[in-house]
Amino acid sequence: MFDKGPLMPFFNNRSMDDWLKSFEQFVNKGMSQFEQYAEQMSFEVDTEETTEDYRVYANLKEYNPEDIQIEVLNQGLQIKAQREEIRTMKNKRTGHFQERKAMKRTERFVQLPFMFRNEDVKAQYTNGILTIAVNKNGGEVVNPTVPIEVTNENSGKGGKGKGQRE
Incomplete structure (x- = not known):
């Protein structure tokens, strides 16, 4: 051939x-x-649907709660995380240290199978896992940002931790 x-x-x-x-x-x-x-x-996202709500679990262990933002967009949730990363390196020849700053940014969009309002969304950050629960009662979106409640496993459910946004 x-x-x-x-x-x-x-x-x-x-x-x-x-x-x-x-x-x-x-x-x-x-x-x-x-x-x-x-x-x-990107980051891992898992979803679960119950009779009352739709839940989104996002693994954001590399980020602090204040680094995370959730927006309600087009029948879905836009999850964004951004933080400044500083790396210190030593020059082997001169022995001097050098710092480099970089911005680490990631985001995911999660489409939901129903209409909902901003008021139907609750977010909680516990030990690096962001849990977002969206109530299934539907409506019109008013405010596109979602506050994140921070809890630690030791403080119990509903406790407020450092970095809580309201």
């Missing part, structure tokens, strides 16, 4: 099956690296 022509050197001593296997491995490795990169840029 490839005895003559411009592709002859490319398929030299290799069967088409070997070439396709190599190509498949190349694509799979690229996809796996992309998935790892995408996971670093």
Whole structure:
């Protein structure tokens, strides 16, 4: 098939099956690296529906409650987290320390299967997990931001912790 022509050197001593296997491995490795990169840029979200509400659980352990913002948008929730990261590195040659500041930002949009108002949304941050409960009674959206209540497991349910926003 490839005895003559411009592709002859490319398929030299290799069967088409070997070439396709190599190509498949190349694509799979690229996809796996992309998935790892995408996971670093985002955060885990899990959802649960009960008879009274729809719950969203977001793993935001790398962020403090004051770094997180929730907005009600188009029948869904936009969860944003942003914090400043400072890295200190030592120059091996000179022994001097250098600080680098960077802004780490991530966000996710969670579409909900029903209409709701801002007043129907309650958010709570406990030990790095943001729990958002949306009551299923529907309505018109008025205020697009949602306050986050901060609790610690030791203080019990409903306790207020540091960094609470109202």
